[in-house]
Amino acid sequence: MVMAPVEIGVLGSLEVRSAGAVIEMRGARLRTALATLVIHAPHPVSADAIATAVWGENLPARPHGAVQTIMFRLRAAIGESVVRTGPAGYNLELPADAVDVARFEELCRRAGTTPPQQGAVLLDSALELWRGPAYSEFADMDVARAEAVRLDELWMHFMERRAMLALELGDADGAVSRLQRVVDEQPLREHAHGLLMTALSRAGRTADALDHFQTLRQHLAQELGLDPSPTLRDLQVQILGHAVPQHTGPALQPSLPRPPHLPPGWQPAGDLFIGREDESLALLRAVTDGRLVCVTGPGGVGKSRLVAEVLPELSRRLARPVAVVELADAAPGEVDETVAATLRLGATSDPRAAVIEYLGATSLILVLDGCEGVREQTRSFVEPVWRTAPRVHLVVTSRRRLELEVEQVLPLGTLPSPCPADPPDRAVTTPAMRLFLERMRRLRPATDLTGPVVDDAGEMCRLLDGLPLALELAATQAATVGVRAVREELAAGVQLGGSEAGSLRAVVARSYDLLEGGDRALLSRLASFSAGFGLDDAEQVAPEGQARSGLSRLVHASLVTPIEGEIAPRFRLLGPVRAYASEWADADTPATFWRWAADRSDMLSEQAVGPGATTALALLDLTQADLAAAAAGAISGGRVDLAARIVGNAGSCVHWVPGTALAEVTIQVGDHPDLPGAEEASRARAAAAMVAVERGELDRAERLGLSALRAAVTTQERYLALTSLSVAAVYAGERGKAARLWQEVASLDDLSAAYVVDAHAALALVLVASGATADAELHAAAASRAAERSGAAPRLAFALYASGEVLLTSDVEAAADVLREAARVADTSHAEQIATVTRVALLSALARSGRTADALDLSRTLLDLQQRRGHWPQAWTTMRILAEVFTLVGRLETAELVLAAAESDESAPNLAGADVDRYRQLRTKMHQELGTDRAHRIAALARLLPRTQILDRVRSAVVASSTQDADLP
Structure with missing residues (x-):
């Protein structure tokens, strides 16, 4: 007789069903054996492991025979085909969805990829599978304890997620009931408390939300001696001010890392911003009131310029810094990398996770500019950021909206042009005419605005559909050859009522056609640069070596824009100009760009070890995006040798850390199958090894470092290979090995003075x-x-x-x-x-010398930098030192929270040497003053909090301690 399919439930007490009927599983040993197999399914479990799980230390005389007896009973109960025996032991052979845990996790996964309404239905189905605590009868046994804790944490997480969806769907009362269950189960779960306060506020129960906060405050003070987190305190202030948050999570403390400077073109412009007064106010209101605004409109309509003009006031109103991510040149798979690189988050194998974690603890206005080419990827990025980073306001520019339910859309139209019947005095007041005439008069101040000139200008504005960028380029042409000449030529090539894109392309094409042949070729070569370029860069890629005079003419034609730089003047091309010029690039342009990158990195690598090192590292910062693009292009073009030169040179600047994009292509080159024959193989692999160290991939780093060492020929190559291996050893805590490797570096013949510094300083x-x-x-x-x-x-x-x-x-x-x-x-x-x-x-x-005020002041900048770079081992070291400072200023509870969290977080480095005894003595002293019970309760809270929340509490304690220190006589 063939048994019906078996279903096993462990989300509650152990339950087995077949054809809807419960199969009786009598006896604790039989049930424990089955639970053991379920936990490890589909992998086999040895007879010894099963015996230990069932009998513990009281094993029977013949453990294997006893296990065989239990397995015989189990097969009789649930079927011969379900319980299998093999060389490695026993395992369950069941369909993937036969166990309720698998069904629960699959439903939750699907819920995360669907709109809120569908996600809520899926999560309801998932949560209905729970009949009680997971593995409830085995939760105190070694075999099930870890899995039970994992599953119960998942239950609470997805209860919170379901409550967040309820808030998004307008069901605040439903969110309250769910969240109350979570905080009853885990009273120290602060995220759930914050969600519950938000839900109560949104349900019109402001007094209850504030009472809940006070109850939590009293509980934390009595049990742990701690205040609620900065997140919850900030949320309380919002609720007191009746500023009920419209997002689904509590706000985060605003005293957080500052992002890098704005990219070129996003600094305050020197010319007048004309015709967008109403749109500027609308954008200010939209971003202030909401957290996701998409500015839409055709290319050249001024979406980026509008956002750039509004950003300073927006930053002031929201008290948030700004970061701008330019995505116009991003490939579909590079959105996460580009955002991580812009935020300078450092090398990481998972840019999305690094960005989400950073933004989740950050107060920021994040601009994603030019998303039309990567719209779907931008949408998939924006949705989790909006959900998990409540103090991040997102401003997107794109030709089409993202089509997210929470998105506010601000369509940006072209500028109104004069009607043909308008008299000159009225025509010149229209926005399109004001822009055109202002730009033309900048270049030709003595322009006489007679009636015919105004008529010609008005006709040109209509021909160009009032498109701002087209108007600016046409104004540049008109300042040179006259308004009528430009109008006549445009009229011949642009149909009235044509699309904005057609109008823009026509005026860009005309600007391009007006250039001499050599200048056209130069412009097309310059279009390879996305991050800007200097005069020497232009000279290196110029087809005929006449970059200086040609570049001057391109700037005069408004096709190239100057940028004031700290090192030397730099230049850039506007997106539409760059796109058009790229279409006319000759066949040698890609290889020329790759050779430029290889030669530029050669020069910077040489300068980085001598008196020019400061300038070299600054130029590396400025050019690394183009170096990464060139290396990636060289790989695609079959020139792995050039890619290896580029990344090897950058990697030889060992005291400079590449951003995400360059780090990723460095890894690609280091692992490339065609690299073994490349002349630069050793340096490229050493560079890849250093990136792997930064990512925490120490096994990969050692493999690449050893390969680099085997391929090394020159002294410099041996230095770089040995350096990568020694740094990996330091990160792995192998100090003896690191010292031996650095001794080997120091003994190399003909080592340059800069490398001698590294060897002796590291030793x-x-x-x-x-x-x-x-x-x-x-x-x-x-x-x-x-x-x-x-x-x-x-x-x-x-x-x-x-x-x-x-x-x-x-x-x-x-x-x-x-x-x-x-x-x-x-x-x-x-x-x-x-x-x-x-x-x-x-x-x-400073901490050891008792200079607490100076230590606290320094720690603010330090923690911000470490979080932004993703240097969590360093951040934990900093927080451990701050724990010593906190003990000096009487914040023992926070000190215990930090040290306990560092013990359990995998990203915290292990203590070594004298630090082991110093921190042991510190905690012993703290436990004596706090009391053992309170210290244990604080440690329990520390294990629950994500590392970003520990960091948030530390920042808050730094601010409070600094104020306290300043108030002392």
Whole structure:
């Protein structure tokens, strides 16, 4: 007789069904064995593991025989075909959806990819599968404890998610009932408390929301001695002010990292902004009132310019910094990478996760500009950001809306043009005419606005459909050859009533056609640059080497826009001009661009080890997007050798960290199958190994580093390979191995002075951490001497940092002075990595010397930088040091929260050397003062909180402690 399919339920007590009927599973041992197989399904479980799960330490005389007896009974109950035996043990052979856990997780996964209404239905179906706590009868047994905790956490997470959907769908009462169940189950779950306060407010129960906050505050104070998180305190202020949040989560503390500077073209413009007064006010209102606004309109209508003009006032009103992500050149799979690179989040193998985590704890106005080419990918990015980052306001520009339910759309039309019957005095007041005439008069101030000129200008505005960019380009032409000449030629090529895109293309085409042949070719070559370029870059890609005079003519024609730069003047092409010019690029343009990148990176690599290091690292920051694009293009074009040169050169600048895009292409080159024969294979693999270290992929880093070492021929190649391996060893906590590798670096013949600095400074750091202070002092001194010989400012900063770390063991005050100077030099030389680690050491010096005010002040900048770069191991080190500061200012509860969280978070580095004993003594002292019970309850809360919330609490404690310190007499 064939049994009906079996279904197993573990979301509650263990339950087995066949054809809808419950199968009796009598006996605790039989049920435990089945639960063990379910937990590990579909993988086999050995007889020994089953015996241990069933009997624990009280094993029977013949464990394997006893297990066989249980398996015989199990097969009789649920079927011979379900319980299988193999060389590795026993396993269940069931369809994927036979266990309720699999059905629950699949429904939840599908709910995350559907609109709110469908997602709510799917989550309801998923949550209805629960009959009680997961593996309820086995939850205290070793075999099921971890899985039970995981599943119960999933239940709470998706209960919260279902409540958030209820709020989005206008069902605040339904959200309240669900969230009340969650906080009853887990009273310390602050995210759920925040959602419950929001839901109560949205349900019109403001008093209940405020009472709930006060109850939670009292509970935390009595049980843990802690205040509610900054998130909840900020939410309370909003509710008190009747500013009920319209999103589905509590607000986050605004004192958070500042993003990088605005990209070229987004700085305040020097010309007048004409004809968009109403649209500017509408955009201000829309972004202030909502969290996702999409400005739509045709190309050239001025979407980006409108947003750029409004941003300063918007930032002031919302008290948020601004970050602009330009997506016009992004490929469909590069949206996440481009956002991560713009936010400078550092190397990461999962840019989406890094961005979501960063934005989830950030107060920001994030502009996504030019999304039409990556609309679907932008939409998939925006939806989770809107849901999980409640203090992030999103402004999108695109030719079409994203079509998200929460999106506010601001359509941007062309500028009104004069009617043919309008008299001249009325015609010149229309927005299109005002823009055209203002731009023309900038170049030709003496223009005489006679009736015929105004008529011709009005006709031109109508021909160009009032499209702002087309009007500006036409004004440039008219200033040179006259209004009538431009109008007549446009009339011959543009039909009245034509599309805006056609009008823009026509005027760009006319500007292009008016150029001489050499200037056209130059413009098409310059279109390869997306991040801007300098005069020397233009000269390198110019077809005939006449870039200087040609570039001047292109600027005069408004086809190239100058940008004021800190290093030297730079230039850029507007998107429509760049797109059109690219169409006319000759066959040699891609290879010319790749060779430019290879030669440019050669030069920067050489300068980075000498007196020109500061300028070289600054130029690397400016050009890295184009270096990444060139390397990726070279790979696609079959020139892996050029790609290897580019990434190898960039990677040789070891005190400079590449952004996401360049890091990703570096990894691609390092693992490329055609690389073994490339001349630059060793340096490219060493560069890829360093990126892998930054990502935390230490096994991959060692594999790439060893491959780089085997391929190394020159001293520099051996240095880079050994450096990557030694840094990986440091990250892995293998100090002895790191010291041996750095000794090998130091013994290399003909090593340049800059590389000698790295070897001796790194040896000093490893040795002082191991307690070998005398040897560390010798190497720190050697690093300082080599730094003077090199003339490279980043190397001087590194040598000073190593000397400061060594001094910390004997003279804390002197160490602090040296570390301050190291940080200053690192800042001015664009050596951000050295600047960060130096400030960590300085923070330690200030904490040890009891200078709490200085330590607290320094920590603000330090934590912001570490979070933005994704340097969580460094952030945890900083927070551990701050825990020592908190004990000095009487915030023992926060100190215990930090140290307990660092113990359980995987991204926190293990303590080593003297730190182990120092922090053990610190916690022992804190437990004595707090009491063991309170300390254990705080540790339980620490295990529940995500690391971003720990960081948020630390920031809040820093601010509060700074205020407290300032108030002391």
